[in-house]
Amino acid sequence: MKRILLASAFMTFVSFGFAQKDTTDIFKMMDEGDKKAAASSTDYTTATFKSTRVIQGPSIETIGEGNMDFRILHRFAPLKGGSEEMFGLDGPATIRFGLDYGVTNRLMVGIGRSSYQKEFDGFVKYKLLRQSTGKINMPITVTYIGTIMDATDDAYLKANNMSGTDAISYAHAFAIGRKFNDVFSFQITPTLVHFNKVTDSTVNTNNFFSLGMQTRVRISKRVNFTAEYYYQFNKMNGTVNTLSLGFDFETGGHVFQLHFTNAVGMTERTFINQTTEKWGDGTRFGFNLTRIFALKKGKGEAKKW
Numbered sequence: 293m294k295r296i297l298l299a300s301a302f303m304t305f306v307s308f309g310f311a312q313k314d315t316t317d318i319f320k321m322m323d324e325g326d327k328k329a330a331a332s333s334t335d336y337t338t339a340t341f342k343s344t345r346v347i348q349g350p351s352i353e354t355i356g357e358g359n360m361d362f363r364i365l366h367r368f369a370p371l372k373g374g375s376e377e378m379f380g381l382d383g384p385a386t387i388r389f390g391l392d393y394g395v396t397n398r399l400m401v402g403i404g405r406s407s408y409q410k411e412f413d414g415f416v417k418y419k420l421l422r423q424s425t426g427k428i429n430m431p432i433t434v435t436y437i438g439t440i441m442d443a444t445d446d447a448y449l450k451a452n453n454m455s456g457t458d459a460i461s462y463a464h465a466f467a468i469g470r471k472f473n474d475v476f477s478f479q480i481t482p483t484l485v486h487f488n489k490v491t492d493s494t495v496n497t498n499n500f501f502s503l504g505m506q507t508r509v510r511i512s513k514r515v516n517f518t519a520e521y522y523y524q525f526n527k528m529n530g531t532v533n534t535l536s537l538g539f540d541f542e543t544g545g546h547v548f549q550l551h552f553t554n555a556v557g558m559t560e561r562t563f564i565n566q567t568t569e570k571w572g573d574g575t576r577f578g579f580n581l582t583r584i585f586a587l588k589k590g591k592g593e594a595k596k597w
Contacts, residue, residue, distance in 0.1 A: 358588035463560035
């Protein structure tokens with residue numbers, strides 16, 4: 293009887309050992325299969341920023357294919373007017389209406405009209421590189437932005453003795469950004485602005501270089517803090533660098549941006565190169581309101597803000 297019990301115990305031990313080895317091998321095979329599947333696919337990063345503009349300047353983001361973005365940018369008068377001017381709400385404001393369209397998930401075009409200097413603008417935006425992991429491991433996103441701007445205000449043209457194409461300007465920028473995690477994103481934006489005619493006679497160049505630095509910090513699921521600063525390497529007399537601080541609020545198809553800035557204009561030639569009041573003296577309250585309309589079902593990855 294003892295021999296039978298010993299034999300049974302021995303067989304059970306051996307069987308358990310083989311079963312454990314088989315189970316271990318199965319889990320190991322499953323883990324290796326998951327790793328191979330992850331390595332053969334590419335996971336693209338989304339929502340580095342919550343809008344195609346950080347505040348004034350462009351973000352690395354583009355809208356999805358077949359989507360149209362109707363955008364309103366509004367800047368009130370400086371806060372220094374105090375309570376008599378309702379801290380800028382009673383003063384003269386500037387506004388820009390824009391209409392952007394996603395040609396593909398990487399290519400976007402847009403047009404706009406600003407009340408400041410009665411300016412028209414058009415731009416093209418294309419993602420050259422996309423941050424991703426997996427088969428394609430790319431640590432950053434790089435987006436090119438090309439803009440043309442034309443001031444048409446008669447008073448501005450006469451004051452600066454401009455005619456024909458004198459008031460046309462061009463901007464070229466590369467937005468280089470990274471989403472470090474769900475909380476923090478950072479971007480730099482080297483920018484060149486070319487003026488066909490420079491209004492400052494003491495400046496002997498038509499090209500102006502600047503570097504934008506932008507960040508997003510997540511506060512809650514639908515609220516983000518944003519900051520933006522543009523440093524000018526060369527500038528016209530009397531102009532200063534632009535600083536903007538704000539908050540993004542996501543509400544369904546809307547992104548509502550509230551901010552404070554010392555810039556008046558809302559295109560590269562104006563908010564970078566024509567800001568004349570320092571932060572504090574010329575700080576003004578403003579907002580950006582965007583509404584996305586899906587005109588057709590896009591192909592490829594869906595846009596996620």
